[in-house]
Amino acid sequence: MDASKKELADSGNLKIEWAKNHMPVLEQIRKEFEAEKPLKGRRIAMALHVEAKTAVLVETLAAGGANVAITGCNPLSTQDDVAYALDCKENISCCAKYDCTNAEYYEAIDKVLDMEPDITIDDGADLIFKLHKERRDLLPKIIGGCEETTTGIHRLMAMQKEGALEMAVLAVNDAQTKFMFDNRYGTGQSAWDGIMRTTNLLVAGKTVVIGGYGWCGRGIAMRAAGLGAEVVVTEINPVRALEARMDGYRVMPMANAAAIGDIFVTTTGNCDVISTEHFLKMKSGAILANAGHFNVEIDLEGLKKMSTDIKTVRKNIKEYTINKNQTESREQNSNKSGNKHEIKINVLADGRLVNLAAGDGHPAEVMDMSFANQALSVKYIAQNKLSHGVHKVPAEIDEWVASLKLKSMSIEIDRLTDKQRCYTDDWEAGT
Template identity: 65%
Template sequence: MVDDTLLESGNQKIEWARNHMPVLSIIRDGFASEKPLKGCRIAMALHVEAKTAVLVETLASGGAEIAITGCNPLSTQDDVAAALDTRDNVSCYAKNDVSKDEYYEAIDRVLDIEPNIIVDDGADIIHKIHTERQNLLPNVIGGCEETTTGVHRLMSMSENNALKIPTIAVNDALTKFLFDNRYGTGQSTWDAINRTTNLLVAGKDVVVAGYGWCGKGVAMYAAGLGANVIVTEVNPVRALEARMDGYRVMTMDEAAELGDIFVTTTGNVSVLTRDHFKLMKDGVILANSGHFNVEMNLEELESMAHSIRKVKSNIKEYNLKTHRINVIADQQTVNLAAGDGHPAEVMDMSFSNQALCVRHLVDNDLDIDVHAVPPEIDTYIAELKLKVLGIEIDELTTEQEKYMREWEHGT
């Protein structure tokens, strides 16, 4: 039997998030009256916390049967998972702090629903159904992918002719990445680092690896906290953009000696390695804000360490004799493994995209490919968000619309 205190805590968190996600509430009301997902079975792997629960409630209100698990071993909030499992037509298999085997066992249980739709964050369900549960593929209408890393995996699958279902790159919607990836990741990453370390950021040298939209947000919030920001990049255009935004730009080999706090946001493997660890200052702090825990080569760090110990909740110290390196949350996605994830107001738009893209998959017979979010969905969500914020904007006049369609006008 589930602890009533756990359920109460989970329900309180979900209610708080729901009250701060007005766009998704509007969509949920429409789903509840129209039942566009009636008879649909949805398999989900997302960070199971309060905002995710509001998305699940929205899809269930549309008539769907849902099975959900986590997409990261440390990001599940057990009280929210317990509360979500009590919802009608919802089965939740997510638990916090699971082993790799337990993580994939839960994904298998989710797939046992024999889904018509997949909602993924990191593409682990989609990968699993393509490699080990291929008998389920004929039932699948399509999938939606939440994050940059997952979209990269799907694009690779498509390019190698391995993708067998239509998918929508929800991450690439303007009302997702411009806000969620930048403002959501930026704020929640520093919230997690600050609440975990309780150390000052102002005046410190902060190294941000990667200057995509997540890196932009992390750098922006670090600067706002008073840090001296250093950016490392492999993309010349992004590196130049970071410099024009006022940050120092250099290689990681150079930055390794300077940084007090390192945050990885690249989505790639071995961004920090043995060569960097040996150059770092005593007491440096390492955190990962990418989706998978591969950006720091912790196997190399462990092999270099004279001793390893837990020095604070969610902080592990690697003593290299000459200096100590502190890693937050075993380099799992820091804003969720050591915090509460993105603010509800920004996930309001991200998960509205998810809900409407699920409906788009049900209503349309899409080709097998990685599809962009339809522009009309992006525009509709932006319009709703402005409306609930009480913001009005101008409209083009007939003369202006005519001018924009013509090509004859010159100087």
């Protein structure tokens, strides 16, 4: 190994070691896997964000006896030093790289699938999509898979509804010890970490517009308020909109919020949450970031077409300049007169996941629970025959992860007495 590669491997291993030291639940599972080898002979293909916490999961699966091949699930979320360090480890191959093209991204997924896996782990369902569209010959060999994120679950449910899903998948994202903590506290902290380290600007006193009030949106809103921002939420779901208002935030359509926002963060998992009509209403200098899985929430193609100038003004920040008068004239096919009115819009990380493309992702303590769910779900798939379709993570896995996490935090909780258990189970007891 030459000096530069050794330096890369050393850097990656230091990051992995740091994450491992803050993931006690997954560490306990790794020790159990090492002793029991529940995944012996299994081939696991993964498409996840290749960074330090993911590497700890990969090492855990390999410790359980599996051969693991992994690539990225986002062109900008791979950390090259971690990827190289993983690729140097026994029974692990990694073909992810930072800032790959779309063609390279899908080529890497193909390389991972070339191992002819028994089990898959996905974040966004691109690997499963590839299997069903182009690598169908591999489907009969697969006994099941896991899906990490909300967007991926939505895609899989759509496949299932159409009768197109030809494998069993555990919805790891929907485990309580995943979405209630990873999506809310993980995204809440890591999205702002990515935004603040990228812009080096103050959040306090600004108006932050959050597109979507699911678990990720809740977390980002909570942290924005804690940083001193005025928070505005846009929603399509009346119940979530009501919840956001009761939580103390202003609620309005994006068409109205566009004119008052200083920072915009999308978290819906849908496309065109911020579109051309909204760009024209924005303040010059507005900052746009995305915390949803795919880079479709901000209409970047529309923004490019509207812009008279595009330049990189800081690492992970592109400034788009719109001449409002010219744009309005083109759209209305009229010759408006007036002074030149430029709007400068700053887009972070090309609209990709800001917490990973411009930061280090979720804190290790949160991913400890998410990846503990992944490891135990893979073991469950290996030991049980599941029918095709999307399945819930067994409740006992969820509760076991929560119990281990509490224990690692030196927290004890009450238990029901025999009398309380009988009272809970009885329907005759009244006043």
